[in-house]
Amino acid sequence: MQFSDQLEKRFAELQTHYPIKRSALVPMLLYAQDEVGHVSDEVVHEIAARLDLTDLEVRNVVSYYSMLHTKPIGKYNIQVCTNISCMLRGAEKVFDHIRQRLGIGHKQDTPDGLFHLEEVECIGACCWAPAMQVNYTYHENLTTEKVDEVLESLRKKETQ
């Protein structure tokens, strides 16, 4: 399996960071997921081969981390924090609102494949709670209106 040149370069550099080869496993999985969209069997096999691990060992790690997906998910991964600070500032209302707007629940995808919704633990944005993360972009001080704007802009971006 061949990744993009950019990713290959990144992998090569990663190898130099750690004294033990397998230490590069988690970052490699994350980067590969960003490029491929999910951690496919092919990705597992490829990374295992590159790090002298068995497929099983890689799957053990993948299954441990909730941020690694083994199946394709919606293009925009909406991760709503409902941990204590966000919860106190209305995160559950925000989460319920998104659920209703998109018609999907926790760890589900919209039929058009655009959105994936997840309720997550602290994302380190307590100062601006409630907050959510769409892929790698943060949206803070959320209200239901603000959420609607975000969803709308993403949808618009997609239809253009």
Add this chain to the structure above:
Amino acid sequence: MADVNITVDGRKLTAPAGTLLIEACKSVGIEVPSFCYYPGLSLQGACRMCLVEIAKMPKLQTACTTVIQEGMAVTTASDTVHQARKAMLEFVLQNHPLDCPVCDAGGECELQDMTFSYGASESKLIDFKNHKDEEQWSPVVFFDRPRCILCYRCVRVCGEGMDVWALGIQNRGALSLIAPNQDDHLECEECGMCIDICPVGALTSGAYRYKTRPWEMNHVSTVCLHCADGCKTTLGVRRQGSGNQIVRGDNRDKSGINGDFLCIKGRYAFDFIEHPDRLKQPLVRKNGTLTPASWEEALELVALRFREARDTDGGASMGVIGSSRTTNEENYLLQKFARLVLRTNNIDHHRTADFPAFVNALSGRAHATASMRDVLSAPAVLLIGNDPTYQHPLLAWQIRTNVRLHGARLYVVNSWPIKLTRQAKEFLQIPEGAEDKAAAFLAGDDSAADALLTSKTTREKLAGFREKLQGEQNLVVIFGSELRGQELAALVRAAARGAKYICLGDHANSRGAADMGLYPDLLPGYLPLSEAARFGEPWKSVPQQPGMDLEAMVAAGKERKLRTLYVVGSNPVARYAIDPFALAETFVVVEDLFLTETADLAEVVLPAACAYEKSGSFTNTCGDLQLLRKAGDCEGVKPDLEIIVRIAELMGFDIQQLAPLDPSGMRADFGESRGVQSGEVDQQAIWNRRQGYEPRVSPFNPFAVLKEIQRVVPGYNVGQLELLSGNDVHTATAGRAPGKTEADRFILPSHENLFTSGTLGRYSDVLNRVIEARLRLPNEKEKEIAAD
């Protein structure tokens, strides 16, 4: 290392620095409970059962990961500790089902014991238990997730111990589960170590599950009858119909040279015993077909024909083929039968290694053979040829464990990268079939280097390899059947400085068969025929001419010069691809468990007991002598020892000259399921009275034969006490007179792997059912790639 003093529950104790607290406690008999801690495996600290109080430490500490320090004051039995362990048990039991009454582990479950000791039988949790249906991962491995307590023992023993890495942990927290390497099934060596090591009933064995409860079994320690490593195995037997039935094999008491190791064959492949094709009645050829007959009829016919042949054409017209799977006593008695009763040296067996050359090369060097235990402790090991992972699983385990735990240096010389190269410090890849040249080179012959060069092996590498080896002290040198004759001798003579050797044969008693003199030109102990007299008065009549080997016997058969052939526990027709018509005019008698290709040609077929159904002794390939103890029964069969004696008796031979009658009679072995119902014991008593013998005396007593062996066979005069207490005793080779040492052209490696075991393997359901048996071995794959 310096010793450290600590106090445990007010008792002072001293242990070497670096000792784990849990082990230090154990050394004075204080048991600290644990699930995840397992001696010899990496530390996990997962189960939190071994929490103890240590003075000046703020919280409870895990005894399994704490290294003792000078002055440490430990409390293992306070209320706090008790409370903590009880709470941990409640956690463990959170999702654990209450199916102990149907669980295989019930009765020998560590969780049960622990719950019982700490009384954690009530739960404060009201949530539903997580359930997941049971999964079958292979014919021998079943996984029941809810019972699993996540101690990681199976994962570690599979990875670290077996170097297979077929088990992993997936998911997280309460949802964690053990996962097999192929999503829904296992592809591994199917050793079953994970099942044996499981403290609960999460991993259960396909061979044993739901068959019995642990307390309904008796346990018999005996020696595995498959490969030549001589693992001790504890067979769980249960009274059933006609006698004892073997329901389980393991070695959980860790006694014996193998500790707790067993491979798939030792653990599961006893099932051939109950195969429907097992011979249970003698067969005599009548009108061209083998027809069931009584023992009397069959034995009388054999004795009659043997006597006729001997008295008309002499012993030279008779052949005997022994077995590498029968006991030392039977082998000894068989060659004695051939030499004294049939008056012939025409005796041979399936040779899988050049033991005569090996012993000859070692003559005069005391303590130069390594025992299986030495492989676990040697500072360095040299392995030439063979692939122990598949052919000698215990040897591979010993090497791996030695490298892992004691930092031993492993040197491998092989024609392809065998699995053990993963543990090797140095690997020398040589062209196929060049093992003898490698031995010559390592022994100092520089001219042999040319034949060893490959793309991966340069002259510099060769020289460096040899130099490193020469720097090793107390090296254990192990080689397979690739090395024979001169090269073997050269290698053995070259290495010095405390080096010890192991020559690898293939079957459970290959070494014993060789030691007991199943050779046409060698007596027991590899003595030349000229020394027959030292075995006693009757031996003076043994012919001085070497007899025919197997090949010569077949040739004689073709020329119609072989009148009888007595085959005991061997299948030469299939092994050596003998033309069946060569034996058309020969009266062939076969003793075996199944109707083999050889038995198919026989005039008389006698059903024999297997090694799990009789007493005796085996010598493993290293020369470690161990006692077999009778575990199972099979109706209708007799041990080979009894059959041999009965034939001799019917031939009119004074059996006291053949089988020693030992009046001290420890435990006469009558083979077949005995007891009041069979009446055989009574018959024996009547026979004894008629002969004027004491009632306890039996001519079928393997211990009496063993005593004779110990008395007359060089190297076997080892302590009885050790043997009788179930330990392995290393036989010596030094001091033996040199026998014949020409390169042995009849050596035929059996190429058994983890899933084959000659005829026995063919009739073992388990060995045939595991998918790995159908997969190609790594070396075969490798060779195919090389050929492309």
